[in-house]
Amino acid sequence: MRKLLGQASVQVLRQLAPHELQDPALLDRYVDETGALLHACRHTARAVADGNSYGDSVGELALSLLYELPGQPAYWQAFMATLETEFARSGAFWQEPACEGILRKKVNDLYAGLRDRLDADAYMVATGRDCSPNRIYTYRMLDTAYREIAALFADWQAHGAQVGAILGRELHGIPIEVRQMKSVSGCKAEWVIAWSATLEQFGGAAGPLHTRSKRFASLKNSPQKIAAMLAEIGEYEQLSANQDSVEAFRGDAGEAGAWLEDYWRVVHESEQCEQRGDYAQADQLLADSGEAEYTEATDEGEEEDGQGEDGQDEDEGAGAQAGLEAPDQATRLLEQDRSSAVSLPPNYLQLARLAQHAGSRMLGILAQESLPIRLAVFHKLLGVADDSYPDVWLDPATGELPTLQQLAALDGISMPTLRKRRNEAIDKLYAARDSVAV
Structure with a gap:
């Protein structure tokens, strides 16, 4: 995940001019362009690799972490501050191929902090206990230690000397601990400490509890604390498991x-x-x-020609209220030209409009927004591909929603204007959600 995000981010950030670091719209542009690059490589071996125990791929996790960034703007602002500081010393270093490693390190720091923050928030929601990003980092280290110990136990015959050092005895046949340790809760603190101590001999580098870093140094003298945290990891896994x-x-x-x-x-x-x-x-x-739902039967006492007191056709007025526009002939011809210009079927907007669910609350909230803006909202919130999308919303060439460039062309507006209106529409949805919550 770190490598996917780093590779895509370097491609996007390398194109920045120095004055663009101050652009308030840069975050939205970065997320959109980086997301497009991640999606383009979604079928690579790295992207399809298993990312967690719940079936998410590395590519899916990278995209989800990227799309969380606008919700945690402090991390982006801190990242921009580091670029500006380095720029003051070395100029536009991100444009230099020789400095790619420096840029990747800064991107990695950005997402490492963001990931720890999000994991800490999820942990507090699931368990009701306070948790800091630093504590999450320690949980992650212990979980990694457990998984490596479990792998050694499972292949104990090939790693007999190291498994014996972890257990503190010479092996004679299969260790009973191999069958007993079914989950992280069954991993003993003494094994974690001994495992860390064996890494320099069997792995060539000091273990996390035995490095010069002070981050975990105190843990090797606190087996009770390690045991408590291993139990908490096991409890959290049970709470967060997909049942x-x-x-x-x-x-x-x-x-x-x-x-x-x-x-x-x-x-x-x-x-x-x-x-x-x-x-x-x-x-x-x-x-x-x-x-x-916009087609209503004429009630008793209403005029039979289907017009209300103001002379407006009721079907037409109800359709507008539901957000289902009925464009005139000139508008339809213009839409067809715009659709063809971006390699979409000429009747794309007409069919996509029909596929909207007239009774949806979201459509009611965004009734004043154009169809391309609504699709851009879905593009931002759910991604370019989702099982809930009707087939007529998708570009036949890609099987996904049209790109933001295509949507902007369909609406006859520029990309910055599309992003602005999309973000305003999303703000409307959040405001409506908050008002219901209150």
Whole structure:
């Protein structure tokens, strides 16, 4: 994960001009461009490697950590401060290939601190206990120690001398500890201390408890503290483990698939009715399906021509309220030209608009935003690919949402304007969430 983020970050940051370090929009630009690079290499061996015990890949974890950065701006500001300090001494060092290692080190420090902060927050939510980023760093070291000890125990025949040194005895046959240690909670503090002591002999470098660094030095004299922290790691793993059953997941997936099939069947039948000129039947099909809440039956006492007191067509007004625009012919032609210009199907916006769920609360909040802005919000919050996206939202060439450049062109605006309006839309969603919470 560190190498993926470092490689992508260097490519993006190397293009910066010195004056851009002061640009308030730089963080958004960095996240968007780095995210695109990470996504482009999502099929590489490094990206698809297992990242944790919950099934997340290294690439997925790198992307999730990147997208957390705007929510923790203090880490980005500290990173910018280090670049400016180094710039005052050495100039635009990030543009020099010989200084790539320096830049990578600063990027690594940025994400190491961010990761520890997020893990500490998750730990406090799961356990209700206070936790600092420094303590999380210690937890991570002990968890790594346990996993390396477990690997040595599992292959004890090939590492008999080191396993014997860890257990403090000469081995005669399979050690019973190999069968007894089922989880991190079963790892003894004495084994961790002995394992660290053996690393210089068997691994060529001093173990974490036996280096000159003072970060962990005190732990080797505190087996009770190590034992307590190992138990806490085991408790946290149980609390954070994914307990969902595969059968329940498959059931939900099947239900969702059936809903989508029914949805597209209704839309297809409605389109066929419109082609025959039977608009009443088309509206009835959508209304019966619950997917066109903006189509309302005329109540008793209302005018039969479907107009309210102000003369506005009720279907049209309700459709606007639900966020389902009905562009005129000139607008449709303009949309088709813009779609074709960015290599999307000419009717992309029309079909994407129909696929919006009229009853969704999010659509109600963002009713005044254009469709490309709403898609940019999804792009930011959920990423370029998500199982919840209708197929017509995706670029047929990539199977993903259009890029931000394509969305900006569809809306007829510049990239900075798109980012600004997208961020304002996201702020609306957060404000609506907070008001409900209050």
